[in-house]
Amino acid sequence: MPRWLTEDEYGVLTAMCERLIPADETPGATDAGVVDYIDGLLGAFSFDPPRIWAGGPSSGRFGGTPGFATFHPLTALDELAWRTRIEGSLGRPEREFNGAVVGLQEQYRSGLAMLGPDFAHCEGEEQDRRLHAHSDFTELVYGHACEGMYGAPEYGGNRDGVGWSNIGFAGDVQPRGWTDREVSEA
Amino acid sequence: MTVDAIIVGSGPGGSTVADVLTAAGWSVVIFEKGRNHLIDLEDPSRLLGDYSNDEVKFIDRYFLGPDPFLEPRTFRVSPDEGDHSFVGEVNSIPTTVGGGGTHADGKVPRFREEDFSLLSTYGPQDGASVADWPLDYTELEPFYTDVERRIGVSGEAGANPFAAWRSGPYPMPPGPSMYGSKLSCAAAESLGFHPYPAPGATNSEPYDGRPACNNCGFCAYFGCPTHAKGDPVAMLQKALLSGNAELRPETFVSRIRTDGKRATGVDFIGPDGVEHSMDARYVVVAGGAVETPRLLLLSGLEHPLIGRHLMTHFQTIVVGGFADLRLHGERGRAVTEVHDDAIVPDDGSRAAAKEAGLPWMRGGMVEHGGPALPILEAKIYRWGRTHKENMRSSPMRDRLWAFTMQGEDLPVPTNRIDLDPTIRDVRGFPVARYTYKPHPHELAASAHHGPRLAAILAEMGAEWTSIVTSPGTPGGPGDRTSEHAPISRHVMGTARMGDDPATSVADSSGRLHQLPNVVIADSSVFVTSAGYGPTLTLAALAARSAAAMVG
Ligand SMILES: Cc1cc2nc3c(=O)[nH]c(=O)nc-3n(C[C@H](O)[C@H](O)[C@H](O)COP(=O)(O)OP(=O)(O)OC[C@H]3O[C@@H](n4cnc5c(N)ncnc54)[C@H](O)[C@@H]3O)c2cc1C
Numbered sequence: 001m002p003r004w005l006t007e008d009e010y011g012v013l014t015a016m017c018e019r020l021i022p023a024d025e026t027p028g029a030t031d032a033g034v035v036d037y038i039d040g041l042l043g044a045f046s047f048d049p050p051r052i053w054a055g056g057p058s059s060g061r062f063g064g065t066p067g068f069a070t071f072h073p074l075t076a077l078d079e080l081a082w083r084t085r086i087e088g089s090l091g092r093p094e095r096e097f098n099g100a101v102v103g104l105q106e107q108y109r110s111g112l113a114m115l116g117p118d119f120a121h122c123e124g125e126e127q128d129r130r131l132h133a134h135s136d137f138t139e140l141v142y143g144h145a146c147e148g149m150y151g152a153p154e155y156g157g158n159r160d161g162v163g164w165s166n167i168g169f170a171g172d173v174q175p176r177g178w179t180d181r182e183v184s185e186a
Numbered sequence: 187m188t189v190d191a192i193i194v195g196s197g198p199g200g201s202t203v204a205d206v207l208t209a210a211g212w213s214v215v216i217f218e219k220g221r222n223h224l225i226d227l228e229d230p231s232r233l234l235g236d237y238s239n240d241e242v243k244f245i246d247r248y249f250l251g252p253d254p255f256l257e258p259r260t261f262r263v264s265p266d267e268g269d270h271s272f273v274g275e276v277n278s279i280p281t282t283v284g285g286g287g288t289h290a291d292g293k294v295p296r297f298r299e300e301d302f303s304l305l306s307t308y309g310p311q312d313g314a315s316v317a318d319w320p321l322d323y324t325e326l327e328p329f330y331t332d333v334e335r336r337i338g339v340s341g342e343a344g345a346n347p348f349a350a351w352r353s354g355p356y357p358m359p360p361g362p363s364m365y366g367s368k369l370s371c372a373a374a375e376s377l378g379f380h381p382y383p384a385p386g387a388t389n390s391e392p393y394d395g396r397p398a399c400n401n402c403g404f405c406a407y408f409g410c411p412t413h414a415k416g417d418p419v420a421m422l423q424k425a426l427l428s429g430n431a432e433l434r435p436e437t438f439v440s441r442i443r444t445d446g447k448r449a450t451g452v453d454f455i456g457p458d459g460v461e462h463s464m465d466a467r468y469v470v471v472a473g474g475a476v477e478t479p480r481l482l483l484l485s486g487l488e489h490p491l492i493g494r495h496l497m498t499h500f501q502t503i504v505v506g507g508f509a510d511l512r513l514h515g516e517r518g519r520a521v522t523e524v525h526d527d528a529i530v531p532d533d534g535s536r537a538a539a540k541e542a543g544l545p546w547m548r549g550g551m552v553e554h555g556g557p558a559l560p561i562l563e564a565k566i567y568r569w570g571r572t573h574k575e576n577m578r579s580s581p582m583r584d585r586l587w588a589f590t591m592q593g594e595d596l597p598v599p600t601n602r603i604d605l606d607p608t609i610r611d612v613r614g615f616p617v618a619r620y621t622y623k624p625h626p627h628e629l630a631a632s633a634h635h636g637p638r639l640a641a642i643l644a645e646m647g648a649e650w651t652s653i654v655t656s657p658g659t660p661g662g663p664g665d666r667t668s669e670h671a672p673i674s675r676h677v678m679g680t681a682r683m684g685d686d687p688a689t690s691v692a693d694s695s696g697r698l699h700q701l702p703n704v705v706i707a708d709s710s711v712f713v714t715s716a717g718y719g720p721t722l723t724l725a726a727l728a729a730r731s732a733a734a735m736v737g
C-alpha cells in the first residue's frame with residue numbers, strides 16, 4: 001500500500017519514473033523502488049518521526065552501528081517548513097509569511113492527473129510526448145527520481161543499493177572510509 | 187543576570203572567541219539560531235553522531251540549514267532590478283552549531299603579506315575601494331599559529347613557494363593526495379605551476395582526542411561523521427568544558443540593545459518562540475558576513491558603510507573530461523592540492539591587465555578536485571534512454587576533473603547587504619538582501635587565468651575542457667548573472683575595519699567605532715578579499731580581538 005499516493009497514482013508514477021530512468025541491461029526506476037522514495041516523501045508525516053532526515057553516523061553497510069534507519073525528530077520550525085513544503089500553505093497564516101506555497105502533494109496530484117489515467121498503458125512515444133508537454137512537472141519528478149535512485153536506501157528507494165552497485169559507487173562508507181592507497185591510486 | 191560576553195553565532199569566528207574568553211575565566215553565553223548536531227550539551231565531552239554520508243539529507247533536504255522557506259534571502263544584481271530578482275537560497279552557509287565550519291571541506295590557507303596592504307603595494311582601481319588593512323601579517327602571524335593549533339591544521343611548510351613566512355611547522359603533516367590530484371599536479375608542474383598540499387582543517391593523524399580522517403569523501407557540504415574535521419568542535423568543546431560557557435541553540439538574536447553609548451545586551455527569541463533579553467558587558471557578533479550586517483541593521487545601528495563592500499570570490503571553474511580515466515573523486519577529502527600561481531602577478535597577467543585597461547590584476551587560489559556525488563551528477567543528465575548509460579560511463583563525475591579558482595573580488599561600495607523591504611524570515615524579521623555585481627577586474631582576471639587552467643587539464647590528457655564562472659560572465663557561457671548570486675560561500679567585507687571611523691565600521695580589534703563594547707568576530711571586517719578562503723584569517727582575527735578583550 002502506498003503511504004500517500006492512491007493506487008492509480010502509484011501506477012501512473014511508476015510508469016513515469018520508468019520512462020525517466022528506464023531499465024536497460026541493469027535495473028531501472030521500478031526495480032529500484034524510486035516511486036516508494038517519492039511516496040515516502042509525500043507521506044513523510046505518516047511516519048513517526050517524520051521521514052525527512054535519516055539518522056547517523058553510519059548505515060551499517062560498512063560496519064559500525066546502523067543509525068540511518070532511525071530518523072531525526074523535527075523541531076517545531078522544521079515541522080512547519082517540511083509540512084508547508086509537502087502539504088502546501090493551505091491558507092494558514094503561519095505558513096504564508098511570504099505568501100502562499102503550493103505543496104508537493106498538490107503538484108503531484110495535479111501533475112499525475114495531467115498525464116492522464118491511461119498513461120501507464122500508452123506506448124513509450126506517447127508517454128514521452130506527454131512528459132515533454134508537462135515539462136515542469138517532469139523535471140520536478142526527475143529530480144526526485146534521481147534522489148530515489150541514488151540516495152540512501154533508508155528513504156525507500158535505491159532498493160538493496162542497486163542504484164549504486166550499478167554505477168560502481170560504494171555509497172556511504174563510514175566507518176570504513178577509504179585507505180590512503182585507495183585514495184591515491186587508480 | 188549580566189554575563190561577561192554574549193557571542194552571536196557558533197561558527198569558526200564565535201567559537202574561537204568563546205575558547206579564548208572562557209580560558210581567561212570570562213562567563214560567556216553563545217547564541218546560535220540553528221540546531222545542534224555537534225556536541226552533547228549535557229555532557230560536552232561527548233560528540234553527537236548525527237552527521238552521515240547521506241546526500242539526500244545534506245544536499246537535497248537542508249539538514250544543516252538554513253531552510254530557504256524559514257530563512258530566505260533575496261538577491262539582485264543592481265537596484266535597476268527592483269526590490270529583488272530572486273528569493274530563496276542565496277549563498278547559504280549552514281546555520282547550525284559550528285556554523286559553516288561543519289560542512290566546509292576546510293582548505294585553510296593563510297593570506298600572504300601583501301594581502302594586507304593592497305593599496306600601497308599595487309595602487310587603486312577605479313570603482314573599487316581598495317585599501318590597506320589596519321594591521322599587517324607580522325601582527326597576525328602569532329594568531330595564525332594559535333588558531334592552526336586550536337583547529338588542527340595539516341599541511342607542509344615550505345611546499346608553497348608563494349606562501350607567507352611562518353614561525354613554525356603545521357600541527358600535522360598533509361593527508362593522502364587524491365589520484366586525480368596527483369595527475370593534475372604532475373601536469374601543472376610540467377607547465378611551470380607550483381601545486382602543494384592544501385592546508386586542511388582535517389586530521390591527517392589523531393589530534394586533540396579526535397581520530398584521523400578516513401577519507402570517506404562526503405566532505406564538502408557534509409558534517410564529518412567521525413569528527414575528524416577541524417570544524418569549530420574543538421573550540422566549542424573546550425569552552426563548554428571550562429564550565430564558563432553556555433550554548434543556546436535554536437535561539438535567534440534579533441537586536442543588540444544599547445544605551446546610545448554602549449551595548450547593554452541583546453534581545454533574543456528562543457525555541458519557545460518568545461522574545462527575551464539578556465545583559466552583557468560585551469556583545470560579540472560572529473554571524474558571518476551576511477547575517478552580521480543584518481543584525482547591526484536590525485538593531486538600528488547607523489553607519490553608511492554597514493553592509494557595504496560585500497565581497498565573495500569570483501569563481502572560475504574549469505573542467506576537463508577524460509575518456510580513459512576513472513578518477514574516483516569520491517575517495518578522499520574534497521580537495522587535496524592547490525596552487526597559488528594565479529595570485530601573484532607575472533608578466534602575462536600584467537600584460538592582460540594592461541590590455542583590459544586595469545592597473546593590475548590578481549586571480550586566486552586554484553583548487554584541484556573532482557566531483558563526488560551521484561545525485562548531483564544524475565540531475566545533470568537528461569532523463570530517458572541515455573540516463574543509465576551516462577551514469578555508468580560517468581562523463582560528469584568519475585571521468586571529470588576540475589580546477590576552481592577563488593578569484594580575488596575587489597571591494598565595491600554598491601555591492602552590499604541590506605534589509606529586504608518585503609521578505610521576512612519565519613520569526614517576522616526582514617531578511618538580508620544581497621546586491622552584487624562583479625567588478626571588471628574579476629572578469630578580466632578570470633578571462634586571463636581560465637584558459638591557462640584549461641591548458642593544464644589538456645596536458646593531463648583531457649579530451650575536452652570547458653570554463654564556466656560564478657557569477658556568470660556577461661554575454662559569455664553560463665551568463666546567469668541576473669538570475670543568481672555567486673555560488674562562492676566565501677563572504678567578506680560588510681563591516682570593514684580601519685583606523686578612521688569615517689571610512690570603516692570597526693577598528694583593528696573588531697570593535698565598532700560607535701559602540702566599542704560590540705566586537706565583530708567574522709569576515710565582515712575584511713578590507714579586501716585576497717584569493718584565499720577566509721576562514722583561517724577570520725579565526726586568527728577573532729583570536730586577536732578576543733585577546734584584546736581580556737587584555
Ligand atoms: C561547502 C562549503 C565549503 C567551504 N569551504 C571553505 C574552505 O575550503 N575554506 C574556507 O576558508 N572557507 C570555506 N567555506 C566558508 C566557511 O564555511 C566560512 O568562511 C566560515 O564558516 C565563516 O565562519 P563564521 O564564524 O564567520 O560564520 P559562520 O560559519 O557562517 O557562522 C555563523 C553562525 O552564526 C549564526 N547566526 C547568524 N546570525 C545569528 C543571529 N542573529 N542569532 C543567532 N545566531 C546567528 C549562524 O546560524 C551560523 O551558525 C566553505 C563553505 C561552504 C558552505
Ligand code: SF4
Nearest residue numbers: 399400402403405410
Ligand atoms: S573526508 Fe575525512 S574529514 Fe571529510 S567528512 Fe570524511 S572523514 Fe571527515
